Amino acid sequence: MRQSELISTIAERTGLGKGQVKTTVDSFLEVLRGELLAEGEILLAGFGKFSTKVRQGGKGRNPMTGEAITIAPTRNVKFTTAKALKDQLKPPPVAQRRRA
Numbered sequence: 705m706r707q708s709e710l711i712s713t714i715a716e717r718t719g720l721g722k723g724q725v726k727t728t729v730d731s732f733l734e735v736l737r738g739e740l741l742a743e744g745e746i747l748l749a750g751f752g753k754f755s756t757k758v759r760q761g762g763k764g765r766n767p768m769t770g771e772a773i774t775i776a777p778t779r780n781v782k783f784t785t786a787k788a789l790k791d792q793l794k795p796p797p798v799a800q801r802r803r804a
Contacts, residue, residue: 740781750788757782 745755761777
């Protein structure tokens with residue numbers, strides 16, 4: 705689902721105008737981005753947690769030349785699924801076959 709489809713769906717479900725929903729979604733994303741840039745986290749109960757994680761740098765090799773290179777550390781966004789959502793995403797149990 706793209707952002708425009710998300711906005712349309714929320715507008716239909718809530719009865720709000722698409723402009724109001726777009727402003728709300730844009731504000732949410734701006735707050736989320738700002739919190740992640742400040743190395744904070746956002747916890748949405750029943751959904752999950754957005755946070756950042758630093759991936760350590762190190763030594764590596766260029767596979768084409770074999771030359772040693774230094775890999776710089778990077779900071780990435782991490783999403784941890786809440787248990788409630790994780791439980792809902794589990795596939796239904798497969799019926800066990802009985803032996804005759």
